[in-house]
Amino acid sequence: MKQLKSLLFSAAVIILAFSCGQKQETVPMDQHSIIPIPVSVVPAAGSFTLDGKTAIVLQADPAQVQLIGEYLKSSISALTGLNLNIAQEDRDNAIVLALDASASDKEEGYRLAIMDKKVLISAPQPAGLFYGIQSLQQLIPAHGGKIPGVNNQFSLPQGSIEDYPEYGYRGMMLDVARHFFSVEDVKKLIDQIAVYKINHLHLHLSDDQGWRIEIKSWPLLTTIGGANEVGGGKGGYYTQDDYTEIVRYAQSRFITIVPEIDMPGHTNSALNAYGILNPGITVPEATAVPVDRKALGVDEEDPDATPYHTGIEVGFSTLDTDSPVTYKFIDDVIREISELTPGPYFHIGGDESHVTAMEDYIPFIEKAQEIVTKYGKKTLGWDEVAHAKLLPTSVAQYWAKAENAIMAIDQGSKVLISPAVKAYLDMQYDSTTHLGLHWAAYIELDEAYNWDPTELEAEIRREHILGVEAPLWTETITTMSDIEYMTFPRLAAIAEIAWSPKTARNWEDFSRRIAWHGQRWEAQGKNFYRSPKVEW
Template identity: 30%
Template sequence: MTIPVVPAVHRAVTHGATRTVDATTAVVVLAPELADLAKRFSVDIALDAGVTLAGVTDQPADASITLDLSDGQLAELPPASGVRADGVEVDERHGIEITSDGIRVWGPTPEAVHRGLTTLRQLITERAVDGAAVLDQLRILDAPRFSWRGLSLDVARTFHDVETVRRVIDMLSLYKLNVLHLHLTDDQGWRVEIPDWPLLTEVGAAGAIGDRPGGFYSTADVVSLVRYASERFVTLVPEVDMPGHTSAVFRSYPRLAPATAEGSAGTVGNLNPDDATTLRFVDDVVGAVAAQFTTSAYVHIGGDEAFGMPDEAHARFVDRAMDTVKRHGRRVVGWQEIARAGVGPGDLVQYWMEPTSIQSTLDAGSLGSMVDSDVLASMVPPEMLPLLAEALGKSIDDIPTALAKGATILVSPTTRLYLDRPHAESSTDIEQDESRARIGLQVYPAATLREFVEWDPLDETPMVDSDAQLAGVEAAVWCETVSGRDDLEFLLLPRLAGVGEKAWAAIGATSWDDYADRLAPHSTAWDRRGWAWFRSSLVAWELKGAELGA
């Protein structure tokens, strides 16, 4: 029997009978710290499945859903590998028991119980008809493979408002993902308040890519988002990209820009690691984001694509930025290029450029054709293309170098985890094929939903032979082709469910047929939530719904 849950559970045993959840079913909390979880669960069940529960109580009741803090029967499950973005050791192992007497969800921590309730949400939604769900009696014991399970969201090229970010947090929570990495700054815009540098938001936040509107998150917005995310056990990790991707900085404060050949302030280039004002700027920015993103143990410093910057200067800048982050009481994470600086134990290096495909390009002598690419030429100034080709060549040694220095790898390979790749298969909704031709970065080959799940993080990371060398798994969605919320969700779903599968489930390479069967019923919740998901023709969405209705 297929348990229609994504990500796949560690262990499940069915009992052959059924248990009904309906308006007579109460949620009983045996520990007061679980009361808020129970209330949110009740709201989520109503939204996802149309099932209204009887309420939340601390009094034992028959035929109820009982929540308990306990580690009973969970010691046999493996602990998670990797590191958590909040820097806290939390046990997420949990159990679910559905019997004729009622339903019990337990775990040693509130977060563990939340993960169990997430599984129960999916089970109820799959079986919900007319306000009730008849569930198979079963026992599930489950645990995550990796501690860091995330998504990097580009809010610089397209600004996404607070409500959109909340919707993304809800999607993450539904698939047991626990990190939202916000790419807050780039050439196209600056999206977070820095009190000592007000022009960053007055000038740098004014626009986005093309003619899209700009915007930024006020300090109050960040407080609201951090709270909303933490209530759903998601950590918001801020990224301030430097020393490159800083045109918005230079528009705001030209004195920070490198001098052009004519001696005037330019708007492209990299921050200067040897300039006192620049170092004060970095200190103020890191201090401000560390103060605002209070649940994150990490500040992401970017460090990628510092085109035209001498290697020594880049390493010097990264070293100083890392020192600044640590001085402000946070840990360092950065894109894989920071491996060329003084990273070490405790630092996270985010792997995104895949050496196999890059080496194939080098061996084939096709970097020249890359430089001549019409797609790249439409995105990158011509003078930057040779620098891009040079950067790709350098990247081959990044991960071995990071490992040799004792750093930990965060897995984000472009081929498997960049969700802004175009959809390769058609949609079951013919109107979506027009969107499919428009949304997704054309410089990447199109990818099928199947390609996003038939792989394993350990196998795809060079020079790594153990989960212990990995922090976890993080997808990314870049927004060059995303004009608004619907476009964003069109790229995120159903793919985000597969990210949860790769980050949580300890099953290695996923079987596509099994995964497609488990995923198919999830469209019910997406439709009820009003999420704009891609109706991949590879999954029998309508057929599954017809079977459930029967």
């Protein structure tokens, strides 16, 4: 009986402590779970209490930071249920967003200081404030859904963070050509990757199976070319208004959209629509499906147009590289998309064009570069483009052959690092993974993490590298849930390689931190891969 009374008394004390607003135990800042790991973390004693009376204070021109403040308000609400006010006047119990040129000598750098009465995020540019917010959110002991705060109070550790990225280009690629994904799915992905300070989303907008963006001067590209996908599904496409909305939404998350129109290979969806572009290719018989043009509202037959390709074989298609009509087509496509794209890059593909003779491929790539330049963009291309003469502003994306990347470097071009054996998110985790392929490798989480762009080849040095990108091809990916499963947790690993200094990265520490992110993903309903390499 005495023991029972003691237990009841202890329980009563605990309930009283919670009801009186006792703060939860605070994890010291040097035991944080921030991904990507910051450049510098200095812990301090004590904590800051985030509660319903905390304000978000904007110490800058509202035109520059108002949307960032509203993003922070919305994010904290989703994590904690708190509805914070946004103010202009400095005060205690506040999260202060300040534009300050002295905060960092890096364009995307930021400083985060958590004190007992205030949190200060300062940066020379708005992008730095946004990245500081991502780190702050990962210090809040809440995951959304069930609110773990005591009396809606959340204890953040005191200390300071100084941080900036290793590489200026930190990207993910989404293939919307093999399978189509809606505007809402793309916006959801943008929100998810922004958390990890990814700042480029490369959209693979055309391939043999489907054409995914409206070109007003060539309308059948979407009417016909957009009405197919792997497996013979109905496909889909983005209107120019849809694409503009994706670009706008990405900009609000400090992400640059990089459009890709693959050429001269991977072009069967264009040849479905316009036979005049077809030099006489043959679609693999087992995956060829006739195009019912009348069912799509097209009265004119086109005997030179190709059938649909519903499989995943590559390398059989090419544009007619000798035809002036081809270059009129390319000019129109690049012009219309460039007008909708504020970012600096236009990706021309250039990979796996196996039926294009090299003597035709080289002048084609050089002409495509000229057109991209004419419309004010810089050319990106898969590493095969290095066989052509590259412009100094062009970038080769190293995915397959190091010798191609080195040829680009020898011409004075930068390289974007995306080795299929390390960074391809569509590769299976292991032989039991129900999605993905494994032609390049099985890529478990530790394999996605334990490499560095400067250690792939001796001839590819830090000064040659523009950044790092993780592509997700979608031959086997059909839903947003599939995207999440193949992307997370591996994208977090790639993001840390792209952002954090090599000396700060450590697999054992990353595996501890990613487990905390798994708790947040689970609370948010995200379908992620629970790697056996991590104690989730």
